Amino acid sequence: MKQLSISKVLVTLLASAAIFTTTALAQDAAATFKAKCAMCHGADGKGGKMGTRDFGSAEVKAETDAQLTDIINKGKGKMPAYNGKLKDSEIKDLVTYIRSLSK
Numbered sequence: 001m002k003q004l005s006i007s008k009v010l011v012t013l014l015a016s017a018a019i020f021t022t023t024a025l026a027q028d029a030a031a032t033f034k035a036k037c038a039m040c041h042g043a044d045g046k047g048g049k050m051g052t053r054d055f056g057s058a059e060v061k062a063e064t065d066a067q068l069t070d071i072i073n074k075g076k077g078k079m080p081a082y083n084g085k086l087k088d089s090e091i092k093d094l095v096t097y098i099r100s101l102s103k
Contacts, residue, residue, distance in 0.1 A: 029097035032090055036082065045101030050078055056102040068095045 034043065041047055045055035053060055060068075072091050075081035082091065 028090070029093040032086070032094055033097050036086075037094075040079070045098065052079075055098050060098075061102055065092075065095050065099075068098060 033041075040049050041052045041055070042049065047054040047057075063071075069091055071079070072086070072094060073081060073083040086094070
């Protein structure tokens with residue numbers, strides 16, 4: 001009985017940690033987007049300024065995560081390259097955030 005209670009506590013703690021981590025990562029990605037991307041892509045990702053695309057467009061939705069990662073890493077048009085300026089994990093989280101804006 002005691003082992004079962006300890007197991008429940010551990011599962012609850014792990015689930016809570018996962019939720020907290022996911023929320024923290026989403027907040028970090030939102031902050032990165034606001035600092036690095038929103039000035040051209042808009043706070044809502046609808047684009048428009050400097051010819052940027054709407055993240056909700058069929059064209060952007062059709063791009064793979066790898067393609068979006070490549071664009072962020074290498075830049076595109078007037079967009080600067082962020083390879084070496086952002087960590088791989090930050091770019092991955094940014095792609096996830098961009099996907100959330102298209103919903």
